[in-house]
Amino acid sequence: MDPQLWLAPLHGITSRTFRNTLCRHFGGIDCFMSPFLPVQTAGKFRPKVWQDIMPENNTALPLIPQLMGNKPEQFVDTVRVLHEQFGYERFNVNIGCPSSPVVRHTRGCGLMPHPEMVEAIVAEVTSKTSFRLSLKMRLGLHSAEEGREVLRRLNDYPLDFLVVHPRLGDDLYEGIPNWELFEEFCGITRHKIVYSGDVFSKEDFQTLSERFPKVEAWMLGRGMLLNPFLSEAIKNQEVGDKKSRFLAFYHDLAESLMPLRGESGTLANLKELWHYFAVFTQVPDEELQRLLRINNLPEFMSVSSSLVETRLIASLQ
Numbered sequence: 001m002d003p004q005l006w007l008a009p010l011h012g013i014t015s016r017t018f019r020n021t022l023c024r025h026f027g028g029i030d031c032f033m034s035p036f037l038p039v040q041t042a043g044k045f046r047p048k049v050w051q052d053i054m055p056e057n058n059t060a061l062p063l064i065p066q067l068m069g070n071k072p073e074q075f076v077d078t079v080r081v082l083h084e085q086f087g088y089e090r091f092n093v094n095i096g097c098p099s100s101p102v103v104r105h106t107r108g109c110g111l112m113p114h115p116e117m118v119e120a121i122v123a124e125v126t127s128k129t130s131f132r133l134s135l136k137m138r139l140g141l142h143s144a145e146e147g148r149e150v151l152r153r154l155n156d157y158p159l160d161f162l163v164v165h166p167r168l169g170d171d172l173y174e175g176i177p178n179w180e181l182f183e184e185f186c187g188i189t190r191h192k193i194v195y196s197g198d199v200f201s202k203e204d205f206q207t208l209s210e211r212f213p214k215v216e217a218w219m220l221g222r223g224m225l226l227n228p229f230l231s232e233a234i235k236n237q238e239v240g241d242k243k244s245r246f247l248a249f250y251h252d253l254a255e256s257l258m259p260l261r262g263e264s265g266t267l268a269n270l271k272e273l274w275h276y277f278a279v280f281t282q283v284p285d286e287e288l289q290r291l292l293r294i295n296n297l298p299e300f301m302s303v304s305s306s307l308v309e310t311r312l313i314a315s316l317q
């Protein structure tokens with residue numbers, strides 16, 4: 001049976017435009033999770049914040065909206081409104097984001113040293129609504145004992161699943177994930193587990209899926225940026241002509257970003273992506289740095305497309 005592959009939420013990157021464009025050009029992904037959105041208070045909703053998850057903008061694949069906050073009542077208000085307005089029935093709570101402004105405000109991974117706050121959110125949402133709630137977590141912020149305590153406290157709540165990215169918040173994205181602790185965490189929790197972290201190749205997937213057969217779904221994040229054919233490769237799908245397919249995706253993405261982000265926003269977004277695309281297209285660092293200095297979108301598109309034309313061939317041999 002094919003594994004379940006989900007696109008990991010990458011704030012600032014996997015927007016609806018990226019998700020929809022990815023889906024038009026590549027197969028293998030089964031489900032999306034949105035990058036985190038702030039919870040809000042009833043009566044003070046700012047609908048503009050929800051653009052990314054509006055159903056009309058998300059027709060390609062099932063989407064699980066991800067929420068960030070620390071006040072249980074705001075989670076309840078927000079999931080109720082998102083259900084009423086958009087029909088969502090599944091929600092994910094972010095307790096894994098390690099960025100310092102987020103952590104400083106006791107949100108994201110900043111909640112992990114406060115298991116009572118995590119439990120309060122889960123208790124409130126699961127007792128006051130019938131929606132399917134999940135969490136996306138790390139091993140802890142400073143220590144894995146924080147994650148163990150969160151898992152123990154959540155065992156008796158009716159959760160949809162837990163996504164575990166096996167690093168500490170303090171590690172950011174450095175080093176390698178701690179698979180021994182991931183194994184231990186799988187043993188502590190009674191919930192379904194979705195894995196997230198460093199699946200960069202088909203071989204990585206094979207090694208991890210053999211080692212962790214109980215994982216129900218696999219999130220692909222940076223791996224899909226480093227190689228957008230990764231999901232197809234894992235599912236043994238025919239990839240065909242990588243160069244022309246990648247270029248079609250790339251141009252479609254730039255054109256789709258333009259109406260929403262304008263020229264400078266599109267350029268900024270593409271520049272961020274090129275840190276990943278350069279690996280897949282085998283563009284050397286010197287040429288990448290030259291590309292990133294271009295501040296005009298048409299010129300950027302022309303230079304980057306020629307780089308794909310000339311460099312990607314080598315990666316196919």
Ligand SMILES: Cc1cc2nc3c(=O)[nH]c(=O)nc-3n(C[C@H](O)[C@H](O)[C@H](O)COP(=O)(O)O)c2cc1C
Binds near residue numbers: 066094165173196
């Ligand atoms: C730029 C960036 C933005 C991210 N944004 C989010 C986010 O909004 N919500 C979330 O739960 N995780 C976020 N993550 C974490 C990823 O979803 C994922 O767990 C992590 O990158 C490890 O998986 P990977 O190695 O497959 O990328 C982000 C990671 C990166 C690098």
